[in-house]
Amino acid sequence: DAGITQSPRHKVTETGTPVTLRCHQTENHRYMYWYRQDPGHGLRLIHYSYGVKDTDKGEVSDGYSVSRSKTEDFLLTLESATSSQTSVYFCAAGTSGGIGTDTQYFGPGTRLTVL
Amino acid sequence: QKEVEQNSGPLSVPEGAIASLNCTYSDRVSQSFFWYRQYSGKSPELIMSIYSNGDKEDGRFTAQLNKASQYVSLLIRDSQPSDSATYLCASFGSSASKIIFGSGTRLSIRP
Numbered sequence: 001d002a003g004i005t006q007s008p009r010h011k012v013t014e015t016g017t018p019v020t021l022r023c024h025q026t027e028n029h030r031y032m033y034w035y036r037q038d039p040g041h042g043l044r045l046i047h048y049s050y051g052v053k054d055t056d057k058g059e060v061s062d063g064y065s066v067s068r069s070k071t072e073d074f075l076l077t078l079e080s081a082t083s084s085q086t087s088v089y090f091c092a093a094g095t096s097g098g099i100g101t102d103t104q105y106f107g108p109g110t111r112l113t114v115l
Numbered sequence: 116q117k118e119v120e121q122n123s124g125p126l127s128v129p130e131g132a133i134a135s136l137n138c139t140y141s142d143r144v145s146q147s148f149f150w151y152r153q154y155s156g157k158s159p160e161l162i163m164s165i166y167s168n169g170d171k172e173d174g175r176f177t178a179q180l181n182k183a184s185q186y187v188s189l190l191i192r193d194s195q196p197s198d199s200a201t202y203l204c205a206s207f208g209s210s211a212s213k214i215i216f217g218s219g220t221r222l223s224i225r226p
Contacts, residue, residue: 033214040123042203042218043159058213090158104149104214106158 003027004107006091012113019078021110023091031094032074033104034058034066036087043090049074081114088112118142121204121217130226134191138204138217141185147207148180150189152200153219159203163189194224 003026013019023032033048035058045058047066055066063085065077074093078085088111094104119140128134140148147166151159165171165178165187177190187206191198201219 035216040218043216045213045215048213103161103164105161109158 004091004093004105006089006107006110008110009108010111012115013081014115015082016080019081019112019114021076021078021089021091021112023074023076023093023107025072025074025093027093027105028071029093029095029105030071031104032068033092034064034074034076035090035092036060036085037090037109038087046076046089078112081112083114086112086114118215119204119206119217121202121220123218124221125223126220127223127225128194130194130196130224132194134194134198134222134224136189136191136202136204136220136222138187138189139185140187140204140206140215142206142215143185145206148178148187149205149207149214150176150178150187151203151205151216153203154200191222196224196226198222199224 005024007022031050034046035043037043044060046060046064047055047058049055049068067075088109090109091107092104121138150163152162153159163176163178165180168180168182171178175192179188201221203219204217205214207214
């Protein structure tokens with residue numbers, strides 16, 4: 001897992017409640033990412049960060065927000081959870097920006113169920 | 116059209132044979148390409164990266180890139196049951212810092 005942890009690993013919540021997932025890395029990677037993985041869709045980028053307090057949207061960002069106040073931590077918040085957000089969420093971190101340096105390592109994942 | 120496309124499989128290959136996994140991409144300015152392996156219930160693991168046209172070999176794995184045809188492939192020689200997994204193709208797109216993943220091909224190695 002290249003020094004990337006996610007918490008919690010499993011969560012069951014109810015529709016309408018806010019949920020925060022945490023990603024922590026120990027390798028001082030500049031870039032961090034949140035993906036969701038659903039059957040038939042592969043990995044889809046939710047949000048990513050290219051530095052402390054620098055974030056941008058991915059392809060499925062509606063209903064999600066992120067924050068990165070420290071290099072090592074990247075938080076994903078579901079502002080008001082819906083059943084369509086039931087998924088497995090992966091955090092990733094790594095280098096980026098040039099040929100030969102692009103590498104991305106994944107955390108173990110968080111399985112989120114919204115009832 | 117998806118930016119990175121893969122046949123979902125399952126692809127069934129006998130043990131000891133060569134498994135061939137294919138991927139096409141639509142963004143002509145993509146420069147970097149990756150193959151990840153994902154076992155059921157686990158996170159993706161990077162196994163190969165390739166940036167230049169041609170072949171790149173690492174042990175039993177060979178990645179092939181053809182930028183003119185926008186085509187990437189992964190060959191696994193001497194396939195083992197432990198190679199049974201889903202293989203994700205990914206490209207580093209023209210938008211900075213974004214790696215785009217295909218939906219994955221499920222590979223099954225039969226004894």
